[in-house]
Amino acid sequence: MTDSETSGNREADRRSFMRRVFLASGATAFTAMGGAGALAFADDGTTTASATPTDGASPSPSASPTRAPGGGGPGAQTITEDFYGLTTDGRQLDDLFTIHSQGVDTAPVVTAANAFLAGLTDTQKKATQFTVRSTEWRQWSNLDPGEFARQGVSLADLTDAQNALGTALMTAALSADGLETTEKIRRINDAAGKLVGKNDNFNDELFYWTVMGTPSATEPWGFQFDGHHLVVNYFVLGGQVVMSPCFWGSEPTSLDIDGETVSVCQEEVGASLAFIQSLTETQRTTAIISATKADEDMKAGAFADNAVQAYAGIRATALTAAQKRKLLAVAEAFVNRAKADVAKARMAEIHAHLDDTYAAWMGGTGDDDPFYMRVHSPVVWIEVDCQAAGPLGGAYGKTRADGPSQMHVHSVIRTPNGNDYGRELLRQHYLTSPHHR
DSSP states (O other): OOHHHHHHHHHHHHHHHHHHHHHHHTOOSEEEOOTTOEEEEOTTSOEEEEOOOOTTOOOOOOOOOOOOTTSOOTTTOOOOSOBOOOBSSSOOOSSSOOOOOOSOOOHHHHHHHHHHHHTSOHHHHHHHEEOTTOGGGGOOOSSOTTTSOOOSEEGGGSOHHHHHHHHHHHHHHBOHHHHHHHHHHHHHHHHHHHHTTOTTTSSSSOEEEEEESOOOSSSOEEEEEEETTEEEEEEEETTEEEOOSEEEEESSSEEEETTEEEEOSHHHHHHHHHHHHHSOHHHHHHHEEESSOOSOOOSSSTTOTTOBOOOOSEEGGGSOHHHHHHHHHHHHHHHTTBOHHHHHHHHHHHHHTGGGOEEEEEEOOSTTOOEEEEEEOSSOEEEEEEOOOOTTGGGGTOOGGGOOOTTSEEEEEEOTTTTGGGHHHHHHHHHHOGGGO
């Protein structure tokens, strides 16, 4: 089979999946909802006015889907075109996010993104660039590309020079820690794929770029980097950045490669354990919502943009100052993968809602115990989930029957109440910018 035939088959599979998803949803337009009004965003990027929901109106977000082992994809998950974001009860909280300068210098990432696009061929650019309102934002998955086909261009599609431009874009967007994490995830994925004889799908090249909109200092745009165990969504509007949802994971989380032990996802695991171990026995009775850990407990991974999850666990108001710092350290493990100015703005947002932040735990609390931790507030959602062996279990001698362990970790960070992918900021931009009226 030729490369063009393979690409065509993947695109046909993807279109077939999207038709099934959209027909199942019964939706015909993408709606961004909020207290100030709403716009319906069609697939082609056109906009139409839609009714502002009344106080008594209730959206119908998709239920949190049942995920297949490994994280999810078209066989086990569905989305609707309507986007509401993660909420506690199906209703967005208003006035959490506003368009304002956060003191973030987005010029380097704008420059790098424009250089990356300029380096693509016309065919590559056509396959890679979508409108800023495209539902392509939501078509990410942590599954390997053999199970879930992507759009855009993969690292394997690009020349060395083009890949260098992509690396420059990622370097402009992420901190040194964030960049190192992405590289380690890809490196382990490649080495583990070789060990189990599945390197065609599990390698360091099948990670895909898409760009939404046109990189600009004033207009909204963003990019997505998507592949197995690694997803970065990065939205830009002037001096504001929304870097969510982001998915970071690995199987295994530590592997000897060419005489070197390569480890990843240690920050979120270590910070989570430090937090739960800091609690008193009485506090743990509230924080621990289940003493047992399932194979997979993640609630808001791929294709769960509209998950409805009530607060659970212990509220930050019940913590000491030292314990609050440990709780914030869990968030910092994720947030600090962005550039320092982006991370500073994000942590300020999280700090502002600390009293309304909850931490929930499942599983054991020992240093080596598998566990699930969730941090949930009006403005941040974090999950750290130790899972049973998946398709790369043979690389570290485990099968699914062995149960979950810290050797297979999935983690995600989201912005609840409609601002994943910067959607709430995008809605406000189109409502308030004179040239869009």
